Each structure stands twice: as structure tokens, then as C-alpha cells.
Amino acid sequence: MAKIGTIAYTKMVLHALKYPQYTVRGILLGKKVGDDLRVLDAIPALHGGLLAPPLEILLIHLDSFCSESQLQIVGIYFCNERRDDNSFDDQFAKVAEKLQSNTSFSPIVLQIDNSKLSLNADSSCLHGFTYENKSWKSKSCEVERSEETLATTSLAIQSKLYRELIDFEAHLDDPNLADFFNSELNSKIEQLL
């Protein structure tokens, strides 16, 4: 069972809200705990077109980051550009498929459902997918501490914290936006909890 932590959930939503006119994509970090896959952080990566170079550079950065923080890359997330587009991001999912070979567990793909994004959401906006028999199948995922997480996300949106989120592509375009791990944002989200 995939369990999504508060910080990961909130950051994914904030990323989608920061770039409402683009498809957003990112990498999920976490660890396997028993039978569960815990998604603990989300690294916002791209907004707009899916191109290899920024992704490859990010993965190289994450390699070092993960060995230090004892987290692993456990999957990817994406949110389509248009509200009524619920198609699966096959291209980006290929990145997650490659992860399969490096890990002992099945990576997860999370899709943010645009129509479920709301200031006062009462349910998760995520659809989960796992890789089985060479294709991506729908799999349920649970948001940890669901009520508090959704409330925290609402607060984060109201406080416009998406303005402080830095995705990796923004960092590449302006290295002065230095912290694409968003450590300050992570602390702020924790404080809202």
C-alpha cells in the first residue's frame, strides 16, 4: 500500500497550483517500510515540456541527496495541463519504469486530478498507479493523517506558499533560486500541521 506523507502531498499540490497553465512533473522520495511504500517528499522538477536534460541532471543531484538523507527515489508524480485531461503520462512514466531496475519494490506513479483540486478539499486529489506485467495499473494510495494533511494543504494554499516553491527547472533558469529541495518550504508546511 502506498502512503503519502503530508509534506509530499502538499508540495505536489503547490507545484500544480504554481503553474496552472502547464503540465507539472516531479520525483517522489521515500522508503519501503514493511509492506508499505511511504512517500515522504516530492521534488518538483518540470513545468511545461518533457525534456531529458533537466530530468537527468536532477536525478544526478538526487543520487547524492538520497544517499545522504537515506531516502530513495520511489516514483514520480504529474499533473496534466488541462482540467478535463485525465490521460496517463506514458512518456514520463517511462522514467519510473527505469527506476524498477534499481529497486526491489515497484515504483509508484501519482497523478494529480485537476478536477479535485480545491481550496477546501475533503478528499485526496491523487490517483495511484503501479507497474505490473509491463503496464501501469491503477492502485489505491492512502494519504497519511488524511484530515490534517488536507487541512494543512488548504492553509498552505491560502497562505500562497506556492509562490515560494522552487522547481528544478526554475533553478536551472536562475541558479539564484537555489534551494530546489525546498527545505524552508518543508519547515513551513510542518509548522502548519
Place this chain on the structure above:
Amino acid sequence: MVDIQDWTEISYEEARSTLRKWREEHARRSEETVEIWEHVLSRYASSLKDELWPVLEQVAISSLDSARYELAIECLMHLNKRFPKSTRVTKLQAMRLEALRDFKNAELLYDKLIKTDESNTFYRKRKIAMLIAQGERHEAIRQLNDYLETFINDPEAWLELSELYLQEADYARAAFCFEELLLANPQNSLYLRRIAEIRYTQGGTENVELARAYYEHAVKCNNSDARALYGVILCCNYLLPKATAQRKKELGATGFKAADRLIAVYEEQPNENPSLKFQIKTIQTLKNIIKNATA
């Protein structure tokens, strides 16, 4: 440059000059524009004098982009009163219909506007934008290609077409759009970078060699372009294993130079960066990979 996050407390002058800057740059900062208007500039409407009208137009479009439909209507009413029967105002009304997803009537309005001015590119592009909004990507591509046969020098159209091709994973055609853009603007480092990234994504030695050349050209145009510097390193890494001994030397030197410049760019940044050491470590790792491949 780190931008202001909270626009509600800025001065009248700051508000006015910020909105003007965004108008000139065609920046899409709709939520912030609405915020600046509502919290600051709307109180000084009379001080703006003639500048009020372009500001209202800007706020109207930003309101539509932020689903603030009542605010958009307010702006449109003022504009309509001041400029009755203006095609520029009618265009905004059509955009409002678009925002409300009343595409049929928006299209009728745009068609009417096109009849009044056949050479106007804006109305035609809005019609294509509506196709994109409805997910009619193939039709949008078809019509955009048609449009570009007549209006061949429209950078915005080539950029949009390239985006559509990327969404189709048609990298070859996406790259072609940038080749057209570069014909007219050979020193535009954003175009150079973008086409480099598309070529790299296509993969294969030939494409990555092209990518490397484009990235290096972009670095020549702007020595502090981190994204292009990273790109050079990636390309060298990719090409090294299959290169001849002589070529290996060249690629190694190029990669090293880019990596050193990149480290300098990171160290030059004014903002405090908690991850600086860590990011430099990653670049050092990349340098080592190059070193090992050149050995």
C-alpha cells in the same frame, strides 16, 4: 533576482512600474496582477490618467486568467464606456467568452473581428488557442501550420507549435520549429538551449553532437547560463564512451571547462544557499565521470 512575494503592501509607484514592466514583457503573472490592482492601484485610478486604460486591459485579462470573472466584467464596463465600439474591447469580450468556455460564441466574435481586419494575427491565434483549450491538439497543429504559411515570421506561433509537437513527443518537428526561429534570431540563447534539449532528448550520437554545439553556442551568448553549462557536461558525458582518443581529449576539456564555470556560477550567486556545498559536490561527481571516461 528574488521577487517580492506579497504585493499587498507596495507603494503606488512600485505597483505602477511593476504592472508596466509586466505589460512590456508580456509576463503571465495573473494572480499577482489582480492582487496589485485590488490592494493598491485601484485606489489611485485617477492618478493613473491615460495609463489607466492599458492597466484596465491588463487587469481584465489577468482576471480572466484567474477566474475572477466579476472583476473582468468591471474592467470591461469601464473600457467599453471610454472606448465604445472598439475592436480592442470587443476582443476582450471574446476572451471573456473563452474563459467561460463559451467557445462557440467566442469563435463567432473572433470571426466577426477577422472580417474587420484580415491581417490581424491575434484573433486567428485566439481561435487556435481555443482548440488547444479543448484538447484538440491535432487540429490545433494543423491550423497553426496553416497560419504559419501566411504569417511565417511569428515567433510566438512557432514556439506554441513546438510545444504542441513536444506534447505529441514529435521531437523532430519540435526541433524544426526552433530551426525556423533561429534563422531569424541566431543569437537567441533561449532558442539555442531549447533546441539543444530537444536534440539531446532525441538521442543518438548525431543529435547529441548537435545538442552540444547548440549548448556551447548558448554559453558563448551568456557565460552564466547554468542550464546550458549543465547541458554541455551532459553531452560530453554521453559522447565520451564512443569517441576516438583525440576526440576524447577535446570532449574532456570542454566538459571540464563547463563544469568549472558552472561551479563559479553557483558560487557567485548572491542569495544564501543552504545546499551549495552539496550541489557543488554533484558537479564534482560529474567532473570525475568525465575524467574516468577520458582516461
